[in-house]
Amino acid sequence: MKKTSNEEKTSLLKTELSALEKRLAELEKLIQAAYEDKVMGRIPEGVCINLLNKYESERAEKLERKK
Numbered sequence: 001m002k003k004t005s006n007e008e009k010t011s012l013l014k015t016e017l018s019a020l021e022k023r024l025a026e027l028e029k030l031i032q033a034a035y036e037d038k039v040m041g042r043i044p045e046g047v048c049i050n051l052l053n054k055y056e057s058e059r060a061e062k063l064e065r066k067k
Helices: 002-039 045-066
Strands: none
Touching: 002 045
């Protein structure tokens, strides 16, 4: 009984870790895209800064959770 519970917890943690890693990769792409959009003049600087702050905040949260 206890073994099953530990296996379930391990499985849940692996699933969460996989989701965190996937989102971190997405955030890296979003950060790069925001910079590129700003440089190419597709979005205003203020919008870029807001997006980057949001992405960086989420990234820091995900990295902390990953630990």
